[in-house]
Amino acid sequence: xxxxxxxxxxxTRIAIAVRESDFAFPIIETVHVLxxxxxxxxxxxxxxxxxxxxLKKDRVSDVARLILPLTWIGFGLMFVSGxxxxxxxxxxxxxxxxxxxxMLLLLIAGANPLIFHSTVYRxxxxxxxxxxxxxxxxxxxxxxxxxxxxxxxSGRAIAYF
Amino acid sequence: MKHALxxxxxxxxxxxxxxxxxxxxxxxxxxxxxxxxxKGTVTDFHFVNPHSVAEFDVKDDQGQVQxxxxxxxxxxxxxxRGWTPNSLKPGDELTISGxxxxxxxxxxxxxxxxxxxxxxxxxxxx
Amino acid sequence: MLLPLFQWIANAPLFAVMRDERWAFPLAEMAHLLALxxxxxxxxxxxxxxxxxxxxxxxxxxxxxxxxxxxIGSLATMIVSGAALVSTEAxxxxxxxxxxxxMLLLALAVIFxxxxxxxxxxAPPSRWSxxxxxxxxxxxxxxxxxxxxxxxx
Numbered sequence: 001x002x003x004x005x006x007x008x009x010x011x012t013r014i015a016i017a018v019r020e021s022d023f024a025f026p027i028i029e030t031v032h033v034l035x036x037x038x039x040x041x042x043x044x045x046x047x048x049x050x051x052x053x054x055l056k057k058d059r060v061s062d063v064a065r066l067i068l069p070l071t072w073i074g075f076g077l078m079f080v081s082g083x084x085x086x087x088x089x090x091x092x093x094x095x096x097x098x099x100x101x102x103m104l105l106l107l108i109a110g111a112n113p114l115i116f117h118s119t120v121y122r123x124x125x126x127x128x129x130x131x132x133x134x135x136x137x138x139x140x141x142x143x144x145x146x147x148x149x150x151x152x153x154s155g156r157a158i159a160y161f
Numbered sequence: 162m163k164h165a166l167x168x169x170x171x172x173x174x175x176x177x178x179x180x181x182x183x184x185x186x187x188x189x190x191x192x193x194x195x196x197x198x199x200k201g202t203v204t205d206f207h208f209v210n211p212h213s214v215a216e217f218d219v220k221d222d223q224g225q226v227q228x229x230x231x232x233x234x235x236x237x238x239x240x241x242r243g244w245t246p247n248s249l250k251p252g253d254e255l256t257i258s259g260x261x262x263x264x265x266x267x268x269x270x271x272x273x274x275x276x277x278x279x280x281x282x283x284x285x286x287x
Numbered sequence: 288m289l290l291p292l293f294q295w296i297a298n299a300p301l302f303a304v305m306r307d308e309r310w311a312f313p314l315a316e317m318a319h320l321l322a323l324x325x326x327x328x329x330x331x332x333x334x335x336x337x338x339x340x341x342x343x344x345x346x347x348x349x350x351x352x353x354x355x356x357x358x359i360g361s362l363a364t365m366i367v368s369g370a371a372l373v374s375t376e377a378x379x380x381x382x383x384x385x386x387x388x389x390m391l392l393l394a395l396a397v398i399f400x401x402x403x404x405x406x407x408x409x410a411p412p413s414r415w416s417x418x419x420x421x422x423x424x425x426x427x428x429x430x431x432x433x434x435x436x437x438x439x440x
Contacts, residue, residue: 022240026439033435057344
């Protein structure tokens with residue numbers, strides 16, 4: 001069923017337009033690569049605060065309030081550009097183990113903050129000013145840094161398969 | 162609990178759904194230590210991003226025809242060098258050199274290409 | 288002019304691994320991307336601070352000082368991984384127009400970060416805060432764009 005979806009997607013007008021345009025593909029790919037900064041770069045800053053490495057004098061919730069809107073904008077850019085890149089090569093991507101790994105990691109990376117925000121972050125007022133945050137917060141931060149690094153690496157590996 | 166199940170379902174799909182036998186490969190799938198050269202006739206040309214593809218028939222000494230598949234740079238990279246969707250047309254005679262797919266499939270990563278005797282430039286010469 | 292530097296990069300034993308091992312190039316690319324994320328993150332946060340989008344407690348001076356080690360570390364990683372990436376074709380790349388543009392812009396961005404930009408971030412907000420932030424963002428963005436152009440020209 002997933003295969004048929006990819007087959008269909010591969011032949012949509014927009015997929016064909018991206019494949020056959022001289023400019024669209026490089027522009028979309030550039031947005032995707034440079035968007036890493038806005039998305040993963042900002043997440044890394046948040047994770048480093050949770051790990052007590054940077055911005056130690058600032059409250060965790062203040063850092064989150066500054067950074068998370070940026071991360072969401074980054075996510076929007078990555079999602080749209082990524083979907084267009086995927087559509088242009090839907091069948092090739094379907095087959096590509098690096099792409100599959102990246103999608104799986106993205107799922108996990110999405111689950112991580114959901115769990116974090118609905119559990120330990122609920123009581124953030126208790127540890128908002130801590131340099132050494134609760135174990136669960138630090139674990140979530142470390143998991144986040146690892147996952148996003150692996151996502152970026154598997155994304156790069158796509159071209160090699 | 163429901164969310165966990167949806168998540169697991171998606172993850173399983175990604176991991177378990179079987180792959181097809183598509184002939185497209187990335188750099189690592191080609192043996193970059195040996196260059197092979199073939200002569201053949203174009204059957205199709207896909208002038209697209211991120212990789213352009215030429216399909217061509219190669220006749221061997223016994224008269225058997227094998228269908229080959231050649232990967233080339235993106236449309237965006239080739240257009241400035243004068244390539245168009247008609248640079249390769251069905252029936253064009255090719256002399257084509259490249260790295261062969263490691264798994265033995267009739268697939269090339271092109272290093273040089275001549276169509277009807279004329280070289281079509283792939284890369285910047287500095 | 289900088290040809291000797293590129294000749295050195297082409298021949299450096301440090302980068303011999305790029306020729307000898309097939310996994311070296313993809314790994315160098317990945318290091319370049321990971322460092323890009325961190326570099327971009329620090330550049331973004333400091334410049335947003337200069338533009339008035341900042342933490343409630345914080346002065347931009349403190350933010351910039353706090354992020355300076357990360358900025359230097361990620362910049363160094365990008366330079367080393369970048370050198371590794373061009374080492375197998377260092378002389379050819381030296382003459383490539385997009386690469387030259389990227390190096391020029393990189394030099395401008397780095398010099399700017401160490402001089403005027405640094406002076407402004409270490410001082411209280413002034414009428415220079417906004418223009419310096421915008422210039423910094425534009426310079427670093429153009430380095431990234433020129434880097435992308437290398438692959439397409």
